[in-house]
Amino acid sequence: SVIIASAILAFLYNWPTGRGAITSGSYIQLESILWPAIEQYRSLPYFSGWTWNEVEIKTPEGGFAVGLSTDKPERLEGWHQSPESPLLYIVDESKAISDEKFQGIGRCTPTFYLQVSSAGAAQGEFYHSFNKHKKFFWTIKVRSKDCPHITDEQRAFDKAKLDRAVYASKHESEFDEDLSGSAIPLRIINAALERQATMMHHPGGMRCAFCDFAAGGAENVIALRDGNKVEIIAAWRNPDPTQACREFIEHFKRLRLHASEIFADVGGLGVVMCKNLKDAGWPVVEVNNGSAAEDDVHYSNRGSEIWFKAAHEIEFGVNGQHLIIPDDKLFIEQATNRRREYDAKQRLKIESKKDLVERNVPSPDRADAVLGAIVCRPSQWNAQRVAQVHLPKNSFAPGFVRF
Numbered sequence: 147s148v149i150i151a152s153a154i155l156a157f158l159y160n161w162p163t164g165r166g167a168i169t170s171g172s173y174i175q176l177e178s179i180l181w182p183a184i185e186q187y188r189s190l191p192y193f194s195g196w197t198w199n200e201v202e203i204k205t206p207e208g209g210f211a212v213g214l215s216t217d218k219p220e221r222l223e224g225w226h227q228s229p230e231s232p233l234l235y236i237v238d239e240s241k242a243i244s245d246e247k248f249q250g251i252g253r254c255t256p257t258f259y260l261q262v263s264s265a266g267a268a269q270g271e272f273y274h275s276f277n278k279h280k281k282f283f284w285t286i287k288v289r290s291k292d293c294p295h296i297t298d299e300q301r302a303f304d305k306a307k308l309d310r311a312v313y314a315s316k317h318e319s320e321f322d323e324d325l326s327g328s329a330i331p332l333r334i335i336n337a338a339l340e341r342q343a344t345m346m347h348h349p350g351g352m353r354c355a356f357c358d359f360a361a362g363g364a365e366n367v368i369a370l371r372d373g374n375k376v377e378i379i380a381a382w383r384n385p386d387p388t389q390a391c392r393e394f395i396e397h398f399k400r401l402r403l404h405a406s407e408i409f410a411d412v413g414g415l416g417v418v419m420c421k422n423l424k425d426a427g428w429p430v431v432e433v434n435n436g437s438a439a440e441d442d443v444h445y446s447n448r449g450s451e452i453w454f455k456a457a458h459e460i461e462f463g464v465n466g467q468h469l470i471i472p473d474d475k476l477f478i479e480q481a482t483n484r485r486r487e488y489d490a491k492q493r494l495k496i497e498s499k500k501d502l503v504e505r506n507v508p509s510p511d512r513a514d515a516v517l518g519a520i521v522c523r524p525s526q527w528n529a530q531r532v533a534q535v536h537l538p539k540n541s542f543a544p545g546f547v548r549f
Contacts, residue, residue, distance in 0.1 A: 147183035150236055150262060154184060154211050157234045157258065158203065159192055166203075166211030166234040167225045169251070171242025171491060176201050176213035180238065219250035232257035241266035241273075241492045265314070266492035268321040276321070290317040309454040309494060310461070311486075312444045322486075329486040329496055330457040335471070335478055338460050342470045348375040355379070355403055356518030357394060357410040357430070358511045359387075359419045366390050368397050369515035374463075375470040376519050378477065381512055387415065391422040398428060405429050409522040411514060433522065439493075446488075446495035453484070453496045456517035472516060480510035481517070 154166055170176050181201050188198050197204040201213030209231070214222065227233040235256035237243055240263035243251075248271040261283075263272055275283050290296040296317075305313055314320040324331065351373030360366045360383060367381045380397055384390040398408060405428050412420050412432040420432050435449025445451035460469055471477075484507075485497040499509060 147179065150180060150238060150260070151183040151187070153236065153258075153260060154203070154234070155187060155193070157232075158196075158205055158209050158211060161209065161232050162205040162207035163209045163230055164232045164234060164257075165209060165225070166236070167214055167222075167254075167256075168211060168236040168238065169214040169216075169222060169243070169247075170237075171215075171239035173213075173215035175239055176215060181213065219244075219246045222247055222250040223253045225254040225256065227255050227257045234258045234260075236260045236262070237272075239263050240275075241270065242490060243270075243272065244490075245271055264316065265319050265321045267488045273321050287319045289319050306462070306464075307455075307458070308444065309458050312454075312494065316444075324486065327485050328482050329453050329484045330460070330481045332478075332482045334457060334461045335482060338469065338471050339473055341468055345468070345470065348470050349373050352524070353403070353407055354519050354522055354524055355398075355401065355408045356433075356515045356522060357408065357419075358515040358518070359411060359415045360384070360390065360511065361415045361509075364509040365511040366394070367511045367515040368394065369472075369512075369519040370401060371519040374467045376472065376516055378472050378474055378512060378516065381476075387418050387422060391419060391426065394419075394423065395426060395428060406431065407524045409433050409518055409524075411435060411518070431522070431524070433518065442493075444493055446491075446493045450494055450496040452521045453517055454494050456520040459520055469520065472512075474512065477512040477516055480508070480513035483507055484510055484513070 150168070154168065157164055157166055168176065168180070170180070177200070184203070185198060187193065188196070195206045202210060203212075204210045211234070216222065225233055225235060233254070233256045235251065235254055235258070237248075237251065237260070240261040242263070261272060261275060265273075267273070271279075276285050276287075290301060301317055304316060308316065311322040311324065315322065352371070353373075354371045356369050356371075358365075358367045363383065365381045365383055368379045370377055370379050379401065380393075382393070384393065398405075408428070408430040410416060410420055410423070410430045410432060412434050413436060416432075420430060423430055433448065433452075435447065435452070437448045439445035439448050439451035441451060445454060460471060463469060484502065487495040487497055489495045502509065
């Protein structure tokens with residue numbers, strides 16, 4: 147809104163026959179953010195006579211700047227400078243531009259060239275511009291401390307809530323160079339287990355259960371969070387959904403849980419299981435891991451958000467209190483064997499179950515349940531609490547009005 151907008155306007159003002167090509171990872175970025183930032187200056191006398199169209203500016207001398215967004219690399223080619231018409235080429239949100247698109251951009255011959263983006267995964271052409279190709283660029287790294295509109299309170303809030311890699315990208319302009327590739331590095335689990343060995347007790351508190359339903363030879367799992375302690379209550383195999391449903395209900399009753407305190411994965415077999423539980427009087431809270439994340443700026447989907455937020459709480463705790471996690475071999479293997487990935491928008495993404503199968507890695511049933519129990523929060527206003535509320539009787543008498 148400042149740097150790119152100023153660069154475009156200054157370029158066309160100084161070279162009115164020049165051409166500007168501006169591309170981004172998404173058309174919305176151009177249409178909703180960049181171009182409105184440019185158009186706020188259209189009334190200035192410097193730009194008198196210019197034509198302002200949707201994602202396009204034209205000068206009276208024949209120069210122009212246009213926004214481009216495409217999935218086809220070849221459409222980013224064909225832009226070349228000439229003595230009569232210099233070329234400005236800007237790549238916005240560069241981390242979301244694929245290497246194939248950069249190959250198309252590389253076939254152009256710009257007079258001026260600019261790449262701008264927040265940091266993301268330690269891969270791709272934008273990352274290499276700061277590393278092995280750095281000698282070809284003038285690089286600038288802007289941290290949030292360089293931005294007066296970002297407060298210390300905002301940084302503290304994000305540090306407490308965001309995944310380590312997201313915080314480093316957002317506030318430190320650091321690329322994610324976790325070479326292990328694991329969504330939850332083993333060092334985080336080991337540090338938590340070592341720390342909790344010296345914890346004398348754990349206070350009870352908010353309770354939340356998470357159910358992961360089995361398919362094939364996988365496990366049915368129920369994990370429970372009580373205050374800052376998370377444990378695997380049960381893990382068993384039963385391919386019969388009807389019988390498995392009955393066994394889940396027995397655990398709910400034994401734990402004295404209310405349906406609003408129970409979360410369940412509704413993906414796959416979960417559709418049938420959640421319906422069976424509801425028909426049996428247990429309308430549990432359904433979680434669709436494939437749905438949009440609550441924080442869809444940083445996480446690809448809800449399942450990825452749960453995994454990475456849980457990793458953050460295991461490492462740093464929540465509200466100044468560290469978690470006690472299961473010292474369970476299978477849980478640890480599953481939690482540390484799933485890979486960290488990024489989607490096309492460079493948002494954090496968990497490795498898919500399909501990819502796990504192709505790597506011959508078992509389904510992470512215990513990890514899904516434990517991490518779900520860590521992140522999901524029951525509503526404070528569940529049916530039990532509503533029943534405890536006593537409102538005064540309505541003393542309004544129809545037909546009686548007092549003046």
